[in-house]
Amino acid sequence: MTPASDDPNAERKAWMRVLARASAGDMRALLADCPALPPHIRLRGPEVGLVMARGRIGGGGGAFNLGEIAVTRCTVRSEAGQVGHATIARRDDEAAELAARIDAALQDPARHDAMAARVITPLAAAQEKRRQDAARRAAATQVQFFTMATMRS
Amino acid sequence: MAYVAVKGGERAIDNAHAWLAETRRGDQAVAEIATDQISEQLGRAVDRVMSEGGLYDRDLAALAIKQAQGDLIEAAFLLRAYRTTLPRFGYSTPVDTGAMHIHRRVSAVFKDLPGGQILGPTYDYTHRLLDFALAAGAAPPAAPQAESGIAAMPRVSDLLDDEGLIEGDGADEGEPGDLTREPLAFPANRALRLQALARGDEGFLLAMGYSTQRGWGGTHPFVGEIRMGEVAVEITPPELGFAIDIGDITLTECQMVNQFAGSKTKPPQFTRGYGLAFGHSERKAMAMALVDRSLRAEELGEEATAPAQNVEFVLYHSDNIEGTGFVEHLKLPHYVDFQSELETIRRMRADAGRAEEMA
Numbered sequence: 001m002t003p004a005s006d007d008p009n010a011e012r013k014a015w016m017r018v019l020a021r022a023s024a025g026d027m028r029a030l031l032a033d034c035p036a037l038p039p040h041i042r043l044r045g046p047e048v049g050l051v052m053a054r055g056r057i058g059g060g061g062g063a064f065n066l067g068e069i070a071v072t073r074c075t076v077r078s079e080a081g082q083v084g085h086a087t088i089a090r091r092d093d094e095a096a097e098l099a100a101r102i103d104a105a106l107q108d109p110a111r112h113d114a115m116a117a118r119v120i121t122p123l124a125a126a127q128e129k130r131r132q133d134a135a136r137r138a139a140a141t142q143v144q145f146f147t148m149a150t151m152r153s
Numbered sequence: 154m155a156y157v158a159v160k161g162g163e164r165a166i167d168n169a170h171a172w173l174a175e176t177r178r179g180d181q182a183v184a185e186i187a188t189d190q191i192s193e194q195l196g197r198a199v200d201r202v203m204s205e206g207g208l209y210d211r212d213l214a215a216l217a218i219k220q221a222q223g224d225l226i227e228a229a230f231l232l233r234a235y236r237t238t239l240p241r242f243g244y245s246t247p248v249d250t251g252a253m254h255i256h257r258r259v260s261a262v263f264k265d266l267p268g269g270q271i272l273g274p275t276y277d278y279t280h281r282l283l284d285f286a287l288a289a290g291a292a293p294p295a296a297p298q299a300e301s302g303i304a305a306m307p308r309v310s311d312l313l314d315d316e317g318l319i320e321g322d323g324a325d326e327g328e329p330g331d332l333t334r335e336p337l338a339f340p341a342n343r344a345l346r347l348q349a350l351a352r353g354d355e356g357f358l359l360a361m362g363y364s365t366q367r368g369w370g371g372t373h374p375f376v377g378e379i380r381m382g383e384v385a386v387e388i389t390p391p392e393l394g395f396a397i398d399i400g401d402i403t404l405t406e407c408q409m410v411n412q413f414a415g416s417k418t419k420p421p422q423f424t425r426g427y428g429l430a431f432g433h434s435e436r437k438a439m440a441m442a443l444v445d446r447s448l449r450a451e452e453l454g455e456e457a458t459a460p461a462q463n464v465e466f467v468l469y470h471s472d473n474i475e476g477t478g479f480v481e482h483l484k485l486p487h488y489v490d491f492q493s494e495l496e497t498i499r500r501m502r503a504d505a506g507r508a509e510e511m512a
Contacts, residue, residue, distance in 0.1 A: 021401070049239050051386070052331065053248060054244055054246070054248065055250070055429045056247045056248075056322065058323050059322060060310070062326040062343075062344055063329050063344065066248075066348070067203075067348075067431055069208075070236075085393060088400055091213075131383075135254070136298035138382075142269045142299070143269065145264060145265070
């Protein structure tokens with residue numbers, strides 16, 4: 001899952017991963033602290049459609065079709081000239097369009113640093129905290145087998 | 154005649170549906186249930202409807218459950234109907250369940266497996282006593298959190314691979330067939346069978362899996378591993394040309410390990426059945442894994458005599474949307490068919506009567 005360092009798209013993939021998991025409300029709130037996003041035109045969408053999720057036989061073998069996921073995709077071009085894209089695994093036109101606009105802004109050298117610091121970093125931190133909370137809850141349910149140790153002593 | 158019947162029926166149908174809507178709402182003195190309450194508080198029903206509806210969307214599944222008054226097969230039917238209105242954007246990269254953010258992971262064969270036994274939010278070990286505190290409505294205490302979270306966990310099947318005592322994940326069969334694009338046809342390879350089982354009826358698969366345990370095509374199963382948690386989904390949009398992560402879905406995976414005496418071509422080793430289902434759907438994933446293995450009878454040179462080993466029988470009857478359609482259509486008007494049957498019976502009786510008179 002971790003992008004290889006020689007992947008030219010690694011940085012963009014990393015912020016797209018964060019944007020795909022962000023709610024429209026959270027993105028709007030963080031954008032309030034940034035210079036306004038440039039005007040944009042919609043090249044496609046936002047539109048809802050289906051992605052067929054695939055699994056692997058036995059977990060690691062040949063692919064099979066598991067079932068579909070409802071997704072929203074959006075492609076925009078900002079006035080500054082960048083083309084931004086988002087596909088998110090839920091039905092939410094506003095979130096997909098915002099994510100695409102932020103993706104475009106992050107590709108704009110004049111806007112990248114502010115966007116990365118004020119939008120992506122806090123979103124990523126909140127998502128990581130959510131994952132860590134779940135991982136700690138899971139760890140609390142780990143079975144500690146003590147019978148053998150007790151019998152040996 | 155036909156038009157008269159349709160027009161007469163129209164008002165009755167409208168009125169019936171109005172009464173249905175009122176019944177669905179129930180006593181209006183009681184607060185109306187919201188779809189977010191369903192997706193948050195009836196999560197297992199949502200998982201099942203997504204699984205059998207073949208569409209991962211918690212909000213839509215919750216709406217379908219509300220609309221169907223909790224009739225989960227009707228709700229799955231609603232999801233199947235809705236999905237036909239949406240365009241298909243493409244296929245995901247196969248999900249990597251080995252990289253799952255684990256909420257639950259247990260093995261019934263290795264006590265001390267790397268990563269440990271993680272019970273997660275399970276009904277196992279509950280006493281199945283009705284909890285009247287829930288009827289009163291009480292906020293639960295916060296679930297305890299350990300100091301540090303769990304690490305990534307290798308799949309049990311990868312751990313066992315070393316000695317060759319257990320079969321591998323299977324060779325790539327190439328581009329898998331897609332039941333949402335082409336109707337089921339036989340012979341159905343394992344990829345196609347797994348797709349059918351993944352959206353198959355949980356009750357049907359449970360009964361089929363159970364039948365193998367009771368001796369109709371026994372496979373001597375052990376739960377190698379069950380894991381449940383969040384898995385990232387990736388697609389490659391054509392305009393980008395590289396894979397992007399579009400978010401997480403919750404999946405339950407079951408690796409069933411089965412005794413196998415060997416055949417003319419294969420040494421004795423453990424074989425495997427595989428189950429994968431949307432949401433937290435453990436019973437479904439386990440039953441699916443049992444049936445996946447029993448359907449491999451022919452491939453493994455076993456005598457296929459039991460229903461659960463019969464690929465056509467299982468796959469033709471696992472889909473509850475098709476099943477309910479064909480069973481429930483029986484209650485729709487068959488006046489003309491029945492009239493012609495009546496005529497036939499009358500004629501046969503008359504013919505028989507004449508034959509008697511002549512004798």
